[in-house]
Amino acid sequence: IYSEYYNQLVDTSEKFDNYLSSFNRYIRGTHKDAWIKRLNESKDLLSLRGEYTALGFDESKIKDTFLSFIADPDVFVENKNKLFTKSELNSAHNLFDNLEEHPLTERQREACVYDEDNVLVIAGAGTGKTSTMVAKAAYLVQRGFARPEEILMLAFGKDASKELEERVCDLGYLNGAVIRTFHSLGKEIIGCYENRATNVSVLASDDA
Secondary structure, eight states, X not given: OHHHHHHHHHHHHHHHHHHHHHOOSOOOHHHHHHHHHHTHHHHXXXXXXXXXXXXXXXXXXXXXXXXXXXXXXXXXXHHHHHHHHHHHHHHTHHHHHHSSSSOOOHHHHHHHHOOOSOOXXXXXXXXXXXXXXXXXXXXXXXXXXXXXXXXEEEESSHHHHHHHHHHHHTSGGGBTBEEEEHHHHHHHHHHHHHTSOOOOOGGGTOOO
């Protein structure tokens, strides 16, 4: 039975190592949680390492990447993402230098490369939020992490939405990305759900 457990552990570690080798992108929180759930059973198998050693099994066949992740998923993912981010910032250097009139700042570049499930960027007026949104879309498409039609870009006002649309149109490879205001998208969703056109209430536009 220990031989069966050992072989299962080696097989799981090899599959995880191979999967990670081909996973050339930012590791999101949802990725990490899914891996933890999938590898949870392996913790019990690893607790029997003393028995494997006593029986003369070759523990070197259990991959280091697998062991490191099991030992501390948070630290493992943080270190992997640091290396990935550094590599991506270097690879996309020319894109971020030449996409806009002025090169993107270091923090803007980081906002483009960080591919967590949710990324919050807080910035004042005129600091380049629109430039960062366009650059992020360009980065995702050029790196093959997303197709243009999978990208939705939202703005509060019509002017900002129009500016976004103009900048995206200047980049032919972003054709297909959807640019809307929050209100227009909301109206479309409600209209689709209710199967009829929607109108903004007079309460929203009448100063009185």
